Amino acid sequence: MMEIDAWIGGYKVRSFPWIDGKTIYFNVQYYRTGQSLSQPPVWSKTVYITNDVAGRDMVENLAASLTEHVANMEIPVGRKIVLTAERSLKI
Numbered sequence: 001m002m003e004i005d006a007w008i009g010g011y012k013v014r015s016f017p018w019i020d021g022k023t024i025y026f027n028v029q030y031y032r033t034g035q036s037l038s039q040p041p042v043w044s045k046t047v048y049i050t051n052d053v054a055g056r057d058m059v060e061n062l063a064a065s066l067t068e069h070v071a072n073m074e075i076p077v078g079r080k081i082v083l084t085a086e087r088s089l090k091i
Helices: 053-061 063-072
Strands: 004-008 011-017 023-030 043-050
Touching: 004 063, 011 063, 023 053, 023 063, 043 053, 043 063, 053 063
Parallel strands: none
Antiparallel strands: 004 011, 011 023, 023 043
């Protein structure tokens, strides 16, 4: 379920395995209240998640927290951001 096309926490979120097979595309868009979706979003932020067990777990089970984190990130224009999650040990 890495493929997401939904509203999460007031943001339009789109996620799917990226073409390189190594990362997951994760895009967060913000629209003003009442704004038509036919108009461009106020802003759009994209990050890539390392496509491994921990990355897939983050996208599948922590999508709301990940969305909020990306929404609050300052991403310089033209910069590619790759987030890598550390796999935790379950005891």
